[in-house]
Amino acid sequence: MNVQxxxxxGAGQMGAGIAHVCAAAGYRVWLQDIQEEQxxxxxxxxxxxxxxxxxxxxxxxxEKVNILQRITPTTDISPVKNVELVIEAVIEKMDIKKxxxxxxxxxxxxxxxxxxxxxxxxxxxxxAVTKRPxxxxxxxxxxxxxxxxxxxxxxxxxxxxxVYETIEAVTKSVGKTPIVVHDxxxxxxxRILLPxxxxxxxxxxxxxxxxxxxxxxxKLGMNHPMGPLTLADFIGLDTCLYIMEVxxxxxxxxxxxxxxxxxxxxxxxxxxxxxxxxFYEYS
Ligand code: CAA
Numbered sequence: 001m002n003v004q005x006x007x008x009x010g011a012g013q014m015g016a017g018i019a020h021v022c023a024a025a026g027y028r029v030w031l032q033d034i035q036e037e038q039x040x041x042x043x044x045x046x047x048x049x050x051x052x053x054x055x056x057x058x059x060x061x062x063e064k065v066n067i068l069q070r071i072t073p074t075t076d077i078s079p080v081k082n083v084e085l086v087i088e089a090v091i092e093k094m095d096i097k098k099x100x101x102x103x104x105x106x107x108x109x110x111x112x113x114x115x116x117x118x119x120x121x122x123x124x125x126x127x128a129v130t131k132r133p134x135x136x137x138x139x140x141x142x143x144x145x146x147x148x149x150x151x152x153x154x155x156x157x158x159x160x161x162x163v164y165e166t167i168e169a170v171t172k173s174v175g176k177t178p179i180v181v182h183d184x185x186x187x188x189x190x191r192i193l194l195p196x197x198x199x200x201x202x203x204x205x206x207x208x209x210x211x212x213x214x215x216x217x218x219k220l221g222m223n224h225p226m227g228p229l230t231l232a233d234f235i236g237l238d239t240c241l242y243i244m245e246v247x248x249x250x251x252x253x254x255x256x257x258x259x260x261x262x263x264x265x266x267x268x269x270x271x272x273x274x275x276x277x278x279f280y281e282y283s
Contacts, residue, residue, distance in 0.1 A: 001111065001166045005083040007032060009100060010090035011042030011073075014117055017145025018087055020046045023070040025174040030072045030079045039073040046071065049146055080108045085170065087139055089117040092242055097121065098129045105130035113163055115139040119239070120190050120246045123156035123183045134160035137167050140187065141176075143235070152189050153180045185250030186243060194243045197235075198259050200228035204279070205261040211279050229279040232262075233272035241266050 004027060008019045011033035019031040019042065033039045050067060053059040059067075072079070080086060086104055090096060097116065104114055113135050116126060127136035138154025151171045155164055164180070171178035181188045200214050209217070215227020224231075232240050244258035265271075265278065272278030 001084060001113070001162065003084040003113075003166060003170050004028060005085075006030075006170075007080050007083045007086045009033075009077070009086060009088040009104075010117075011035075011039045012089065012091075013045070014141060014143060014145060015087075015089035016042035016045045017143070018089055018117065018141055019071055020049060020067075020146055021174045021176070022087075023067045024050075026070070027174075028070055028072075030074055030083065032074050032077055032079070034075060036075050039075060043068075043071065043073055077103060078107060080104055080112070083108070083112060085113045085115060085166075087115045087117060089141075092118060092121060092239065094121055094125070097126055101126055101136070102129050105132060111135075113137065113166060115167060117141055120186050120243045122185070122250075123154050124158070127156045127158055133158040135163050137163055138183070138187070139167060139171070140189065142189070149177050150189075151176045151178050152187055153178045154183050154187050155180060156183050186247045190243050191247060194240060194247060195256060197228045197232045197240055198244055198256075198262065201232070201259040201262050204229065205259055233278035233280055233282075235272065236274055237262060237270060237272045237278050238266050 006022050006027045007030040008015050009032050011031050015031065019029045023029045031039060031042055047068060050059060050064045054061055054064050086108060088097065088100055090100060101114060114130065115137050116123065117139055119140055123136060123138045127133035130136060136156055137159045140152040140154060142148035142150050153167055168178045186194065203209060203214055204211055211229050215229050218224045218227045241258055241262050244256060247256040248258065269275060270277045273282050276282050
């Protein structure tokens with residue numbers, strides 16, 4: 001299918017990043033959120049990131065303006081009637097995502113593909129609330145979206161071959177590399193990443209080393225761009241806990257048990273960078 005128009009639902013960090021790369025690749029984009037201020041913040045983030053590209057000489061001022069003009073901010077979901085592809089990037093709560101998918105299924109043209117940026121929720125279950133399960137697929141971008149190369153593509157049980165091929169092509173067209181996986185808890189990225197982060201939190205909890213030592217060992221010894229505790233702060237400790245719970249419940253094994261220290265920090269409201277404090281403090 002020929003995709004030219006994309007609607008991104010949710011203008012948070014991920015939604016804004018997805019709208020940015022799609023508009024930069026030439027797609028006409030609607031960036032939708034129920035909160036007006038969230039849409040404004042999302043656009044500000046995109047503008048700031050594009051301005052940095054202009055400063056570095058990687059983009060002209062004219063290109064920046066053209067990219068921004070291709071993005072229509074909205075709090076209304078009805079422009080979905082104009083698009084061939086929706087990418088949903090709202091909060092990781094299954095009941096909210098299901099409600100949105102039901103609504104999208106009613107309003108979107110029959111040929112429209114409904115993709116979700118979920119990092120761990122089951123695609124097959126989400127697809128089942130629609131009358132077009134063959135057109136539902138996972139499109140898991142990594143954070144920060146403009147920088148990271150990967151999009152993990154998750155095929156639900158009923159995802160059609162043509163839909164997968166379209167999404168693979170769209171992913172490549174926005175300059176990313178698609179890698180396909182099947183629909184199991186945490187997919188591949190978070191099934192491997194989050195237990196590593198959880199284990200790093202256990203080593204801190206058990207007093208094996210300081211947070212700086214744990215991060216330093218993984219950075220300098222394993223060539224990771226940031227240590228696991230810093231990365232947890234960037235992802236958000238609430239999101240880390242949520243994904244560990246999905247793994248623990250979905251796979252059943254004790255090795256996925258969330259570290260009590262992670263739970264304690266989340267209960268304290270220490271959610272990482274976004275709340276100003278996680279394993280580290282941010283001003
Ligand atoms: N948005 C846009 N661009 C950004 C950015 C952001 N939030 N943060 C950094 N950048 C850009 C910078 O502008 C810079 O661009 P240029 O190379 O064009 O100059 C580039 O990224 C490098 O930035 P810095 O030099 O400032 O900093 P750095 O070298 O430390 O890199 C980083 C920053 C790319 C974030 C790097 O630390 C990194 O790769 N960290 C790990 C990221 C990661 O693991 N992401 C996956 C998270 S897990 C996930 O997303 C899945 C999930 O479901 C939980």
